[in-house]
Amino acid sequence: MKKEDINKNLQELTTETGEHLSPILPQGVKNYLIDIDGTICDDIPNEEPERMVTAKVYPDALETLNRWYDEGHIITFFTSRTEEHRTVTEEWLSKHGFKYHGMVMGKPRGGNYHWIDNHLVRATRYNGKFTDLIEKEVTAQVFDDGTHDEA
Structure with missing residues (x-):
């Protein structure tokens, strides 16, 4: 599927009465939510935001994510970086050439999602x-739907 077709399908949808609906992903398109620190680059804690501008990209992250984007998949970064770090994060992503559709800031820190x-x-x-x-x-x-076997 061409990227233009996917973007067309992701445009804002409305009903006949003007009610806004969420866009629908075309079949075969994946919606990736991807962490930043420790996943695509050095793990930079929020307490050290000055290091965010010098974070090194992890091998293959840029190439893989940009290929997925070019294939028409949706790339959204979901990060523990706070809203006050949005500008430095967007600048870092742009500087390194990451293609993406959106970014959600303020993911709770920790690893039990x-x-x-x-x-x-x-x-x-x-x-x-x-x-x-x-x-x-x-x-x-x-x-538990009540149909499991008990040992």
Whole structure:
């Protein structure tokens, strides 16, 4: 699918009565939420914002994310950096050539995230190399629907 087609599909949608609706992702398009510090670059704590301008990009992060963007996937950075760090973060991303659609600031710090949604959600922990994603069977926590077997 061409990027222009995807951007057209992501435009603001409204009903006949003028009610605003969320955009719908075309089939095959992934919506990536990606951390910044410790995932695409050096892990810079909020307490040391002066280091944000010199953070080094992790190998393959720029190439992989920009390729995903060019393939039409949605790239949104979801960071623990606070709103007061938005400008330095946007400037850093621009300086290094990252392509992205948006950025959500103020993600709570810590590592115990649990996303609950009525749509399929996949989580991938960055583990030292930014590459294409592969399929792998893993154990996951799910809601108890009362049909599980007890050991």
